[in-house]
Amino acid sequence: MRWHNGLLVLAATVGVGLAGSTWSEAQTVTAKAAPYTFTLQPVDKDDTAHKVVESDELKITVDDEKFPDEATYSDLIKQAEKAAPFYAPLSYREALNSFSLLNNDQIGNSQLWGNEYKAWSISEHGAGTFNLANKLYENWKKENDNSAQRYTLDTTGLENELSHEIGENNSTVNVPFSKSTVSMTIKVQTKSGITVGNIVVHGMPGETIDLKHSTLETALRPWNWGTEKYVFSTDTITFGEESDTNQTTSIRSIPEKEARSATIKYVSEDNTEVAKTKVIRGDDKSKEQTITSPTVEGHTPDQASVTVNLSELEIGTNQEITVKYKANETGGGDNNGGGNNGGGNNGGGTDTPGGGDENGGGTDPGTDVDTGNNGNGSGSGTAVTPFKIYGKQKLYRYTNPTFQNHQRVQTHAKKTRAHAPVFTVVKKTTSKNGAARYQLSDGSHVTANSKYVANLYWKGNNYKTLHVTNPKGVNVHRNTGLTSKVRHMKQGTAIKVAKVVKVGQTTRYQLPNGNYITGSKKYVSPTKPKTVQKVKAKTTVRVYKDVNLTKVAKTYKKGATIKVSGWDHSHGDKTHRSGVKRYKVAGGFITANSKYVKVVK
Missing domain, CATH: 2.30.30 (SH3 type barrels.)
Structure with a gap:
C-alpha cells in the first residue's frame, strides 16, 4: 500500500482470493493521504546498537510524493531535499560528511573548523546543510568531551544502505561510521619555526584532509596585515598508516615572495587520480623532505616515496612530480562461496534454512546476463548504459576487478529474490586473468558470472501470467513510470499479462486492461510459487x-x-x-x- 498524489488507493476487488487467484476488475475509493517517514540513524558500524548521535532532524518525511514500487531510500532523500526551502538548501549526505569533520575536531579552543568552514559550507552546500551538520555536532558535543571516541563517516557503506528499497513506514536506516583510530597534532609555526599554536584532529589511517576553509586561514591574517603576504607550507595533512597512534606534523608560514612549491600527483596507469594531490611549499630555509606515497588498496606505486628539497628551486617555480600506481597481480577465483543460514526459533528450537528461491524453486539460468565486451584486462573496462542486477548466491564486492580477500568491501549473503541485493552496473571489465567483472555505481566490483548474478528484470515476451511473490505485494499502475497507482495486489495473486514493455533498461508488463506492473524479479515471477493455506x-x-x-x-x-x-x-x-x-x-x-x-x- 502506497500513498500517491495525496490519495490512498484502496481496492474493492472482484474475483481476488488467496494464493493462486486471478485478478480481473477493481473499483477504487480515495482517502486522505498520510506521509511516509523514515529515520537516518548514525551508528558505529562495528556495533550498530551504539548510536553515534541522535537528532529529530534526521527523521525524514515525504508528503504526497509520487514514488514507484522500486523506490530506494536514496530516491526519497532526493524528494525531501527538493522540498527544502529555497533559502536553506539541504543535502543530507553533505551534512553527515560535515558532522564527520566536526566531531573529529578538537572541542573548545584551537579548533580546525570554525567560521571559515561555516561560510564555505553555507555557500557551497546551503544553509540547511550546515544547520543540520551543526545540530548533529551540538547534540554529540553535549554527551562528549575531548577524551571521547571520534567517528568518521563510511561513505561507501552509507550509499549501500541508501540503495535498499524502502521498507515499512517509520523505518530506520543505519548510517555507518567507523571509529577514528588516529590523532594528529598540527603545530602552526612562524617563518622562523616558532610554534604559535597547536590543533589536534582525529581521523583514519592514510586519510588526507584538505585544509582549505580551515581556521589556518585565520591564523595567517595577522601576518598578512602588512605589505608582505604569507602562505602555509602545505594545503593538506595526511595521517600515517598505523592505527591507535598520536602523530605530529608542522605547518610553517612562508613569505609569498620567497615561496617555491612542489605538486605531487598520485595516479593510476591510465592517469586517473587514486589519491589526493599533495602541494608543499618552502623557501631558502627549507630542508630536504621525504614524502611517503599513500597506500592504495590493490596497487603498488612506482616510487615508495619522493624526496624534495625546495630550497634548491628558484623562487616562484613549481616542481611537478607524478607517482604512478600499478594494479597488483593476483591469482584467479571469484571467492564466492555458498549461502549462510539465518537464525530464528520456535519454543527453543532452531529453524533450518528456507532453501531455494520461492519464485520458482530453482536458480536463475542466468542467460539474461550479457557480459559482452569486458575490456582488455587492465581494469579500465567499457562503460555501459547503467542497468540493474541482483545477487543469486553469496558474493562479495571488491575495490578492484582483480579480486583479493583484503580488498573486500562488503559481504552479501545468499537470499531469496525479494530480499536479494541489487546493484547498478556502469561498466563491464575484467580481472588480470580475464574473468568478467561488473563495475558498480559506487566504484566497487562484483563478478559477472551468471551463477552469482542476473539481470533484475524479466524480459520474456511469451508470459501469460505473472505471480506476485514479494511479501509486500505489488502495485498496478496506469503508466509505465509506475507513478499512477490504481490498486494493490497481494502476494500469491496470479496476474494476467498481455505483453512486455521495455522502459530504458527495465521492463514493465502490460495487463489486458492497459495497466502496468513492474517486471522486477523481486516482485513477480512467471513460475507459480508453492503456496500453503x-x-x-x-x-x-x-x-x-x-x-x-x-x-x-x-x-x-x-x-x-x-x-x-x-x-x-x-x-x-x-x-x-x-x-x-x-x-x-x-x-x-x-x-x-x-x-x-x-x-x-
Whole structure:
C-alpha cells in the first residue's frame, strides 16, 4: 500500500482470493493521504546498537510524493531535499560528511573548523546543510568531551544502505561510521619555526584532509596585515598508516615572495587520480623532505616515496612530480562461496534454512546476463548504459576487478529474490586473468558470472501470467513510470499479462486492461510459487509480531490448525545474513520449519 498524489488507493476487488487467484476488475475509493517517514540513524558500524548521535532532524518525511514500487531510500532523500526551502538548501549526505569533520575536531579552543568552514559550507552546500551538520555536532558535543571516541563517516557503506528499497513506514536506516583510530597534532609555526599554536584532529589511517576553509586561514591574517603576504607550507595533512597512534606534523608560514612549491600527483596507469594531490611549499630555509606515497588498496606505486628539497628551486617555480600506481597481480577465483543460514526459533528450537528461491524453486539460468565486451584486462573496462542486477548466491564486492580477500568491501549473503541485493552496473571489465567483472555505481566490483548474478528484470515476451511473490505485494499502475497507482495486489495473486514493455533498461508488463506492473524479479515471477493455506502445529507454536521471531504475540497448542496468508524470510535488511522462511498468519509470523508445523493439504 502506497500513498500517491495525496490519495490512498484502496481496492474493492472482484474475483481476488488467496494464493493462486486471478485478478480481473477493481473499483477504487480515495482517502486522505498520510506521509511516509523514515529515520537516518548514525551508528558505529562495528556495533550498530551504539548510536553515534541522535537528532529529530534526521527523521525524514515525504508528503504526497509520487514514488514507484522500486523506490530506494536514496530516491526519497532526493524528494525531501527538493522540498527544502529555497533559502536553506539541504543535502543530507553533505551534512553527515560535515558532522564527520566536526566531531573529529578538537572541542573548545584551537579548533580546525570554525567560521571559515561555516561560510564555505553555507555557500557551497546551503544553509540547511550546515544547520543540520551543526545540530548533529551540538547534540554529540553535549554527551562528549575531548577524551571521547571520534567517528568518521563510511561513505561507501552509507550509499549501500541508501540503495535498499524502502521498507515499512517509520523505518530506520543505519548510517555507518567507523571509529577514528588516529590523532594528529598540527603545530602552526612562524617563518622562523616558532610554534604559535597547536590543533589536534582525529581521523583514519592514510586519510588526507584538505585544509582549505580551515581556521589556518585565520591564523595567517595577522601576518598578512602588512605589505608582505604569507602562505602555509602545505594545503593538506595526511595521517600515517598505523592505527591507535598520536602523530605530529608542522605547518610553517612562508613569505609569498620567497615561496617555491612542489605538486605531487598520485595516479593510476591510465592517469586517473587514486589519491589526493599533495602541494608543499618552502623557501631558502627549507630542508630536504621525504614524502611517503599513500597506500592504495590493490596497487603498488612506482616510487615508495619522493624526496624534495625546495630550497634548491628558484623562487616562484613549481616542481611537478607524478607517482604512478600499478594494479597488483593476483591469482584467479571469484571467492564466492555458498549461502549462510539465518537464525530464528520456535519454543527453543532452531529453524533450518528456507532453501531455494520461492519464485520458482530453482536458480536463475542466468542467460539474461550479457557480459559482452569486458575490456582488455587492465581494469579500465567499457562503460555501459547503467542497468540493474541482483545477487543469486553469496558474493562479495571488491575495490578492484582483480579480486583479493583484503580488498573486500562488503559481504552479501545468499537470499531469496525479494530480499536479494541489487546493484547498478556502469561498466563491464575484467580481472588480470580475464574473468568478467561488473563495475558498480559506487566504484566497487562484483563478478559477472551468471551463477552469482542476473539481470533484475524479466524480459520474456511469451508470459501469460505473472505471480506476485514479494511479501509486500505489488502495485498496478496506469503508466509505465509506475507513478499512477490504481490498486494493490497481494502476494500469491496470479496476474494476467498481455505483453512486455521495455522502459530504458527495465521492463514493465502490460495487463489486458492497459495497466502496468513492474517486471522486477523481486516482485513477480512467471513460475507459480508453492503456496500453503494451512498448517498444523506439531508442538507448541508461538506467533511473533516480527519476521525475525523476537516478540511473542500469542501461542498455539499442539494440534491447532493455523491459517496461512503468505510467507516471508527473516533478516531481509541484513546484507550479511541469509534468511529463514516464515509463514505469515493472523497477528504476525510463525516458523515454517517442518519440525514444528505440518502443511495441511
